[in-house]
Amino acid sequence: MSAAKDNTSSGVITRELVVGNKVGIHARPAAMFVKIASRYSCDIFLEKDGEKINGKSIMGLLMLAAGPGSKLTLEATGKDAAQATAEIEDLF
Incomplete structure (x- = not known):
């Protein structure tokens, strides 16, 4: 689950993500x-x-000790930020 906030004029892409993994973000994720x-x-x-x-x-x-249901803010800045953000969102 994510909510988008894009500021393309400054090259910053922000997403609100929720950890969906039932054990949170541990070593493998x-x-x-x-x-x-x-x-x-x-x-x-x-x-x-x-x-x-x-x-x-x-x-x-x-x-970060992000357990299940934790809310995270993802921020990407740079020329390939959109591609990186899209691929990372697929993990959640």
Whole structure:
């Protein structure tokens, strides 16, 4: 589930995501997320409860402790942000 906020003039794409995995974001889903995010040159950040982390950091993702139903804000900035955001959304 996601809600879109695109500011194409500044190149920032923002999505509100809800963790659908019944055990949350643990090592395997975090690794999948980072693998996808790392394929893109854009900057990718995730935020949960005011804590913002680099989406290309598996340790950062794990430290979010995002359990089932957690609300996350995805922010991507750069030339391939739209493609990265679309692929990441498919994980949720």
